[in-house]
Amino acid sequence: MKKPLFIVHKHRATHLHYDLRLEIGGVLASWAVPKGPSLDPGIKRLAIQVEDHDLAYADFEGVIEEGGYGAGPVLVWDRGWFEPSPRHGETGSAAEMLHEGVLDVRFHGRRLNGRFSLVRMKGRQGQWLLIKQEDDAARPGSDITVEQQQSVLTNRSIEELAEEAAAGTLATLAVGSRLNE
Incomplete structure (x- = not known):
């Protein structure tokens, strides 16, 4: 059985941010996370739901060319698969949890692992919180976005992508492979 993907893109458009994408219902449900994910359970990150993306x-x-929506360099900061992780006694698919406004998942990635929750904020259209749950993968006091900055696919930095694009030497990578570990 195919395991659903999760991707985190590091994206420098108007401002540097991270895009969390979860494969739900045949598309990538997506959230812009301005400060990036955290492995510290004491830190709640704002996650703004944006349009779904094609798989x-x-x-x-x-690099998304100037004039295009989200123009700027984009790298794959993390990738892996996830599984819905309903709370005690609850059942449900990722799509059902998303609709209800509390999506509990277990990530199996290269950088993000363990349990996370996406919780829709009441009265705030499209605004969610991304929260790392207490588990063996939690790292209080750490900042994974500072510790790990390169692409998990090519080991390039966002600055290297931008420099290669400016020099006309960027070979855009669109691997299109699936992770089914």
């Missing part, structure tokens, strides 16, 4: 976008790494 083909999962492994996009390159």
